[in-house]
Amino acid sequence: xxxxxxxxxxxxxxxxxxxxxxxxxxxxxxxxxxxxxxxxxxxxxxxxxxxxxxxxxxxxxxxxxxxxxxxxxxxxxxxxxxxxxxxxxxxxxxxxxxxxxxxxxxxxxxxxxxxxxxxxxxxxxxxxxxxxxxxxxxxxxxxxxxxxxxxxxxxxxx
Numbered sequence: 001x002x003x004x005x006x007x008x009x010x011x012x013x014x015x016x017x018x019x020x021x022x023x024x025x026x027x028x029x030x031x032x033x034x035x036x037x038x039x040x041x042x043x044x045x046x047x048x049x050x051x052x053x054x055x056x057x058x059x060x061x062x063x064x065x066x067x068x069x070x071x072x073x074x075x076x077x078x079x080x081x082x083x084x085x086x087x088x089x090x091x092x093x094x095x096x097x098x099x100x101x102x103x104x105x106x107x108x109x110x111x112x113x114x115x116x117x118x119x120x121x122x123x124x125x126x127x128x129x130x131x132x133x134x135x136x137x138x139x140x141x142x143x144x145x146x147x148x149x150x151x152x153x154x155x156x157x158x
Contacts, residue, residue, distance in 0.1 A: 007086035020050045023116035025129040030149035033131045034156035041087040048092035101142040
């Protein structure tokens with residue numbers, strides 16, 4: 001069984017301890033904004049150069065990477081960790097690409113973690129991708145889970 005809260009506290013604690021700028025994104029951010037679908041992983045974006053800072057503290061929890069990852073939706077620097085049954089995806093935000101389903105072309109995700117908004121999660125304030133930015137990129141990639149997130153988030157904020 002996954003323990004999302006403990007995994008979250010562990011990784012956020014390491015990021016704060018090492019002064020690594022980050023933002024929470026993906027499905028976890030969608031849940032914080034009102035989506036109620038099941039959570040698969042905790043998505044966290046950091047600068048590509050900060051992987052080297054984080055690596056010594058997470059080595060024993062790595063199940064993938066850090067390496068370039070590409071599928072039909074994303075191409076990015078990725079490291080997947082598993083903590084107490086919960087997967088955590090650490091993604092590089094400087095060279096990330098997404099496949100835009102409308103234009104049928106690869107494009108920059110345009111991630112700017114300095115535009116994150118502070119929100120309290122499990123008792124601590126952390127930077128979360130702004131809901132408008134989350135919805136914008138989920139509308140481009142258009143996977144079924146993303147469209148479900150968009151619907152739930154827009155219903156909450158409209």
